[in-house]
Amino acid sequence: TPLPRFPRDFLWGVSTSAQQIEGAVDEDGRGRSAWDAFADGPGRIKDGSDARVATDHYHRYREDVALLRGLGVGAYRFSVSWPRIVPDGRGAVNPAGLDFYDRLVDELLAAGVEPVPTLFHWDTPQALETGDIGGSIAGGGSVAGRGSVAGGGWLARETSEHFAAYADTVAARLGDRVDRWITLNEPAELTLLGYGLGQHAPGRRLVFDALPAAHHQLLGHGLAVQALRARGATNIGIANSHGPTWPASRTEADSAAAALYDVLLNRLFADPLLLGRYPDEELAALLPGPVADDLKIISQPLDWYGINYYQPTLVGAPDPAAAGPAEFGGISLPPELPFAPREIEDRPRTDFGWPVVPEALTELLLSFRERYGASLPPVLITENGCAYDGVEDPDRITFLDAHLRALHDALSAGVDVRGYFVWSLMDNFEWAEGYARRFGLVHIDYRTLTRTPKSSYHWLRDTLRDQARG
Numbered sequence: 001t002p003l004p005r006f007p008r009d010f011l012w013g014v015s016t017s018a019q020q021i022e023g024a025v026d027e028d029g030r031g032r033s034a035w036d037a038f039a040d041g042p043g044r045i046k047d048g049s050d051a052r053v054a055t056d057h058y059h060r061y062r063e064d065v066a067l068l069r070g071l072g073v074g075a076y077r078f079s080v081s082w083p084r085i086v087p088d089g090r091g092a093v094n095p096a097g098l099d100f101y102d103r104l105v106d107e108l109l110a111a112g113v114e115p116v117p118t119l120f121h122w123d124t125p126q127a128l129e130t131g132d133i134g135g136s137i138a139g140g141g142s143v144a145g146r147g148s149v150a151g152g153g154w155l156a157r158e159t160s161e162h163f164a165a166y167a168d169t170v171a172a173r174l175g176d177r178v179d180r181w182i183t184l185n186e187p188a189e190l191t192l193l194g195y196g197l198g199q200h201a202p203g204r205r206l207v208f209d210a211l212p213a214a215h216h217q218l219l220g221h222g223l224a225v226q227a228l229r230a231r232g233a234t235n236i237g238i239a240n241s242h243g244p245t246w247p248a249s250r251t252e253a254d255s256a257a258a259a260l261y262d263v264l265l266n267r268l269f270a271d272p273l274l275l276g277r278y279p280d281e282e283l284a285a286l287l288p289g290p291v292a293d294d295l296k297i298i299s300q301p302l303d304w305y306g307i308n309y310y311q312p313t314l315v316g317a318p319d320p321a322a323a324g325p326a327e328f329g330g331i332s333l334p335p336e337l338p339f340a341p342r343e344i345e346d347r348p349r350t351d352f353g354w355p356v357v358p359e360a361l362t363e364l365l366l367s368f369r370e371r372y373g374a375s376l377p378p379v380l381i382t383e384n385g386c387a388y389d390g391v392e393d394p395d396r397i398t399f400l401d402a403h404l405r406a407l408h409d410a411l412s413a414g415v416d417v418r419g420y421f422v423w424s425l426m427d428n429f430e431w432a433e434g435y436a437r438r439f440g441l442v443h444i445d446y447r448t449l450t451r452t453p454k455s456s457y458h459w460l461r462d463t464l465r466d467q468a469r470g
């Protein structure tokens with residue numbers, strides 16, 4: 001059966017991020033990012049690769065914009081590379097970096113595709129992580145004539161302020177042509193995987209001592225909103241990762257574990273923005289700085305709220321009888337974590353092993369309306385997608401079709417959702433998984449960098465044509 005009809009002004013788009021597609025990491029004055037440094041660490045990336053070339057989008061962006069035009073989407077969510085614009089994360093701006101996004105934005109507008117930049121998608125300038133300035137060097141320490149300052153990346157409050165200064169620089173250059181802005185991508189994942197478990201850059205395994213990185217990202221978001229508004233922006237959102245948390249059983253232990261997981265992965269990153277408070281007093285007490293004042297900055301009203309949805313999480317209490325530390329998604333969890341994610345059974349799985357649960361997207365949106373009510377601005381699904389191999393990808397078509405129906409169910413139930421962005425336009429560098437996981441609508445041959453639209457690309461093009469016919 002054909003897809004239900006979405007509103008005429010529904011925003012259809014696709015998403016990517018700079019570190020995952022651009023390549024050209026040493027070109028035109030770009031500084032080093034935390035992911036450049038992380039990928040240089042042996043065994044950090046499963047297939048031993050790095051993002052030095054990725055899909056070479058930096059040189060092939062015209063071809064990629066032509067693929068967007070061919071798809072018929074109304075918008076393209078990409079990210080701006082902070083180290084390409086401000087190589088050391090603070091101080092000197094790199095004009096050649098801004099020139100690249102000028103060219104990309106002009107190419108998009110000429111193709112009738114709205115540019116939707118994310119200011120930060122995990123590629124923290126390495127100099128902010130290590131404190132080295134004047135040419136980031138892996139491993140920290142200062143070299144004569146180069147100097148060093150407090151490092152620590154998002155563990156450091158300064159990084160929030162440097163982020164706002166960078167946001168202002170980008171808005172000053174692109175604000176005349178960009179209407180819709182995204183401050184951060186998934187602060188929850190960066191906090192958990194980058195600072196908590198060490199699975200992602202910068203590779204810190206601080207467990208609960210990672211919490212300051214959460215607060216400083218949210219503060220950076222708030223300060224960036226102020227900077228964008230000061231430049232006249234009127235259409236600002238964030239792209240937060242969310243998914244329902246299901247208790248593994250009705251036992252008190254499992255319910256408590258699931259509730260804590262939901263606080264740490266969902267509510268810790270939504271409540272401060274939408275309710276102006278942290279979901280838990282004890283947790284808030286662990287955070288550095290004038291939290292109450294910071295919350296005023298963090299909770300400035302947004303014009304819309306972005307949700308990245310992939311899957312629900314089944315959570316139970318750690319199994320005391322378990323032989324070793326709990327594992328989840330190939331990540332060994334620190335024993336002090338009072339919860340353990342469990343595998344969701346009896347569901348189809350993507351080639352990444354993720355369960356396919358479209359109805360959980362409906363559940364998530366209804367629960368958000370329930371919890372945040374009038375504090376929830378219009379919603380955009382800023383990412384949804386799946387990893388499957390092959391140019392012929394019927395499973396991806398089935399996945400997208402089912403999630404669009406689930407989204408339409410939430411719309412019909414009155415949730416104010418205004419758009420949907422597929423992750424991703426093309427296969428790309430899937431972080432610690434390297435190039436082994438393919439999320440694209442367009443296949444990339446990493447030897448020749450040839451782009452080949454997959455059957456899902458054609459399906460989405462026809463679907464959008466059909467929707468436009470109305």
Ligand SMILES: O=C(O)[C@H](O)[C@@H](O)[C@H](O)[C@H](O)CO
Pocket residue numbers: 017020185186189241308383423430431439
């Ligand atoms: O959600 C994320 O983790 C990121 O935003 C993307 O960069 C990922 O590549 C995608 O989600 C697939 O995992």
